Amino acid sequence: MSKRRWKRRILWLVLIVLAWLLIDWLIARWYHRSPALQVQAAPEQIERGRYLVAAADCAACHTAEGGAPFAGGVPLASPFGTIHGTNITPDADTGIGRYSADEFFHTITRGEARDGHQLYPAMPYVSYKTLAREDSDAIYAYLMTRPAVKQPNRANGVGFPFNIRTGIHAWNWLFAGATAKPASQGQSAAWKRGEYLVETLGHCGECHSPRGWLGQVDRAAPLSGNDALGRFAAPALTPQALAARGWDRNGLREYLASGVSAHAVASDEMLKVVNLSTSRLNGNDLDAITTYLTGDQPPAPAATPVPAAVAATPARDRYLALCAGCHGRDGAGVPHVAPALLGNSSLRDGDAHNLIVALLDGLPEHDLPGLERMQEMPGFADQLDDAQVAELAQWLRTRYGGQTGAVTAKQVRGLREDAADRH
The missing domain is CATH 1.10.760.10 (Cytochrome c-like domain)
Structure with missing residues (x-):
């Protein structure tokens, strides 16, 4: 092939890339110039949304310490760099004020923002993909009726090549469709409700399940523990692992409701989960969570060990x-x-x-x-x-x-x- 043809092909390739970038820029500009939406919702739906936002633990990632509620800025450490929780108040320019209910549902369940850019999987959209539409709509109604806060999102500290978000399409193709294997066995109504609360809304597996080398949650080993996310390890929450550490349903329920039980006191990231999420759930949902974690036929918890006699050392x-x-x-x-x-x-x-x-x-x-x-x-x-x-x-x-x-x-x-x- 002649040099002239090569130059022509390279020129066409450059023009195509430039055209694509221009179209992408124009689309983004159009999205950001559309008017903010005014959402009217029934008080019952807004109240349900408030409850579901707590169940989904949204504040943990979207409310910075000392910051305005849901205005973002929380640093989330990952092996690929620091990712910051975004502003999800109804501000039109820096938040979700221009999102429709359809766009909001698509974003949190598919990981694709309104303007088409891919979200990092630190946003647990792989867990939220089984979120009920009516629950998404209630969450949307609640968030869109909160005070709008004009606070720009903080820049992420993700290095090359992971800062090229187009690559997340490949990640999604490989991992986003995985279905979580249940962590316990059961068929009761409480167990099924607990599965939804733990695996979808609470997205507990995002911390308590092991991850692969590309950051994907191992859906085949649900809630079997993870020591690679933060300074503290997220312990295994399978029925067998919980029983081995002495947990039963009553102890788990007390811990999730108050952060304290005979076996533990909540600290680190789990303290946030208790304070912002599980302590705000009603009794039926706490019972459902403990039923799912232990199974319909829970194993007997191991007896409290007898203090071993030890010599002076x-x-x-x-x-x-x-x-x-x-x-x-x-x-x-x-x-x-x-x-x-x-x-x-x-x-x-x-x-x-x-x-x-x-x-x-x-x-x-x-x-x-x-x-x-x-x-x-x-x-x-x-x-x-x-x-x-x-x-x-x-x-x-x-x-x-x-x-x-x-x-x-x-x-x-x-x-x-x-x-x-x-x-």
Whole structure:
């Protein structure tokens, strides 16, 4: 082929790309110049939308700390860079004020914005794809009747090539059609309602299921845990895993409603879920969630372990010096101050990840629904070396969690280095 033909073909290719970019720009301009919509909705639909927005935990990603409700700005860490929750108030220029109910439904269930650009899967549209249309319309009615906030969306920190959103079409083709396998077995009305609340509205699998190397949720291993999303691991929520850590329906219900149970106190991301979502659900829906998580025929929870008799060791001495002042010499804890350690879910987990992180980083002071503020737990990363943290973690797991697996200095070092990388 002659050089002249090659040049001509390259010229045509450049012209086609430029034409495509011009058309895309014109479409976007047209979308952004259309008038804002005025939505009229019945009070009952708006109230239902308020409830569903809580069930879907929208505020966790779309309301920044100290910011206006639903105005965006929440940083969401991912292996591909930081993604920020967007403004979903009815502002016409920076929010969703120009969205129709049809466009809103398409966006949250298919991951494609009104102007045609693809959303990052940090927006859980793969879970929301089974959202009932009437629920979407109620959510839309509620959001469109909130105060409009003119707050531009923050730029994302996603690097090349993941900042080219056209590539998300391929990601969607590969992964968005996957159907979640139920995490438990059941057929009752409560179980089916719970499946919808957990797998669709609550999108619990987005955190509590493992992910592949392209960030896709493993729908074949639902709610089997994930230690790669944040500083703390999201533990497994299968019936067997919950039972092994001592959970039953009553304990789960109490935890989801208040953030506190005999087995755990909510912290980190789960604290947001409790405060902004599950504590606002009615009793029937809380019962449905616990029915789904445990199944119609729940396994019997493992008995609370008997505290193992341990000799005086350096780890025991460190517990008495650093921990007993809040958790008690016998690990019984103090209400509204420090949780009990005997039977604690993190100590009974087969993976010591979260216990190690708590020992290294500590936990901030925080509020729980209907309770006084929980006291801060200091971190001991500067006081204890890797071997000492491992010894203390193993002592705690053996005495109060009935766990016999070893905790190694290598595990601690990995999580210490992970903290340094995040800063």
